[in-house]
Amino acid sequence: MSYQVQRFSTPQAASEALARLLAERLSAGGRAVLGGGNTPLAAYRAFGQADILWNRVQLIASDERCLPEGHLERNDVQIAKAIGTTVLPYTLHSFRAELGPERSAEASEGLVESLLPFDVVTLGLGEDAHTASLWPHVDLGSERLVLPVHGAPKPPPERVSLSPKALSQTQLVVYLVTGASKREALARFLRGEDVPPSRIRAPEVLVFADEAAYPDRV
Numbered sequence: 001m002s003y004q005v006q007r008f009s010t011p012q013a014a015s016e017a018l019a020r021l022l023a024e025r026l027s028a029g030g031r032a033v034l035g036g037g038n039t040p041l042a043a044y045r046a047f048g049q050a051d052i053l054w055n056r057v058q059l060i061a062s063d064e065r066c067l068p069e070g071h072l073e074r075n076d077v078q079i080a081k082a083i084g085t086t087v088l089p090y091t092l093h094s095f096r097a098e099l100g101p102e103r104s105a106e107a108s109e110g111l112v113e114s115l116l117p118f119d120v121v122t123l124g125l126g127e128d129a130h131t132a133s134l135w136p137h138v139d140l141g142s143e144r145l146v147l148p149v150h151g152a153p154k155p156p157p158e159r160v161s162l163s164p165k166a167l168s169q170t171q172l173v174v175y176l177v178t179g180a181s182k183r184e185a186l187a188r189f190l191r192g193e194d195v196p197p198s199r200i201r202a203p204e205v206l207v208f209a210d211e212a213a214y215p216d217r218v
């Protein structure tokens with residue numbers, strides 16, 4: 001599978017590019033997966049300013065931390081806060097992560113199936129080359145669309161995640177990767193190592209990286 005890596009001078013430039021891409025792909029509405037974590041929040045804030053048919057936009061996080069509803073560390077809370085919850089009539093679907101990994105994975109399978117195929121999937125990358133809540137100890141080959149996750153090396157340990165199978169049901173996957181701490185993980189991914197992002201396959205895979213994360217050599 002080929003990747004197209006776009007190099008940006010700063011994290012801000014990379015974030016603005018992601019915001020523009022989301023606005024373009026969702027200008028008439030559509031269904032998108034938004035990666036969790038801190039990196040993409042600036043992009044989501046910029047995306048929230050876009051003039052698109054928000055009432056036709058359906059969003060879901062790539063994964064969720066098993067924390068109580070409304071907890072500030074939940075990805076759905078951080079995404080809604082970044083995009084803006086007041087004036088925009090988009091739909092942000094949430095995993096029932098407060099039920100715990102197994103019950104929320106079961107409860108969310110039908111919802112995710114109803115959202116397929118996605119128009120665009122955006123993802124982050126961890127320093128250990130995880131994406132969403134997909135680590136090597138998770139059943140990455142599962143036919144399920146939503147996976148329970150225990151023992152996540154990144155707290156909290158209990159999570160629920162879209163599977164590689166679900167994340168591959170799209171025309172376009174875009175990774176936003178910034179900061180020197182991600183450089184080695186990105187190099188491993190681009191070298192074709194069997195890291196979780198390598199299990200996510202789509203016709204178009206873009207990587208938006210800033211200078212700090214861009215590998216000197218792949």
Ligand SMILES: O=C(O)[C@H](O)[C@@H](O)[C@H](O)[C@H](O)COP(=O)(O)O
Nearest residue numbers: 036037038039124125126131132
């Ligand atoms: O729940 C999460 O934390 C995310 O889904 C996770 O996969 C994240 O995208 C990476 O860990 C990068 O996180 P940062 O952008 O905060 O470095």
